[in-house]
Amino acid sequence: xxxxxxxxxxxxxxxxxxxxxxxxxxxxxxxxxxxxxxxxxxxxxxxxxxxxxxxxxxxxxxxxxxxxxxxxxxxxxxxxxxxxxxxxxxxxxxxxxxxxxxxxxxxxxxxxxxxxxxxxxxxxxxxxxxxxxxxxxxxxxxxxxxxxxxxxxxxxxxxxxxxxxxxxxxxxxxxx
Numbered sequence: 001x002x003x004x005x006x007x008x009x010x011x012x013x014x015x016x017x018x019x020x021x022x023x024x025x026x027x028x029x030x031x032x033x034x035x036x037x038x039x040x041x042x043x044x045x046x047x048x049x050x051x052x053x054x055x056x057x058x059x060x061x062x063x064x065x066x067x068x069x070x071x072x073x074x075x076x077x078x079x080x081x082x083x084x085x086x087x088x089x090x091x092x093x094x095x096x097x098x099x100x101x102x103x104x105x106x107x108x109x110x111x112x113x114x115x116x117x118x119x120x121x122x123x124x125x126x127x128x129x130x131x132x133x134x135x136x137x138x139x140x141x142x143x144x145x146x147x148x149x150x151x152x153x154x155x156x157x158x159x160x161x162x163x164x165x166x167x168x169x170x171x172x173x174x175x176x
Contacts, residue, residue: 050136060087061095064096067081104125
């Protein structure tokens with residue numbers, strides 16, 4: 001885990017006073033930042049809306065299904081699922097409770113560790129994931145892969161470098 005002590009304001013405290021102030025963003029850098037925010041926000045919103053309209057499934061639920069479906073026995077500990085699904089533990093609990101009520105996920109205590117609870121994708125959950133997959137795939141292609149196709153390798157390198165920078169100050173799970 002890569003943790004940096006932080007000040008009361010949430011900024012890294014390690015030698016914060018000794019560091020020179022960062023240079024302001026130039027017009028191109030500012031445009032990149034604003035475009036990044038817009039692409040991330042709008043694409044996630046559109047994917048969520050499209051999945052919900054087609055299958056009654058939110059993008060966060062879809063990501064939970066994917067994370068579970070990729071595991072042996074289609075199960076993960078709730079803590080590991082929170083990392084893979086990119087949500088907080090409390091948010092995950094709320095989402096999993098809804099998915100349990102719908103019959104898409106089961107919760108089971110771990111026999112070896114009473115503190116651990118498994119989230120398990122049911123057959124109904126797997127069927128829901130398979131039904132939603134074409135809608136998700138079409139959206140990912142439409143909003144990310146196809147527009148980036150001329151320089152997909154460059155985009156992948158840039159994203160990897162950004163994740164590496166983030167990993168210097170917080171834990172970033174290695175998700176294949």
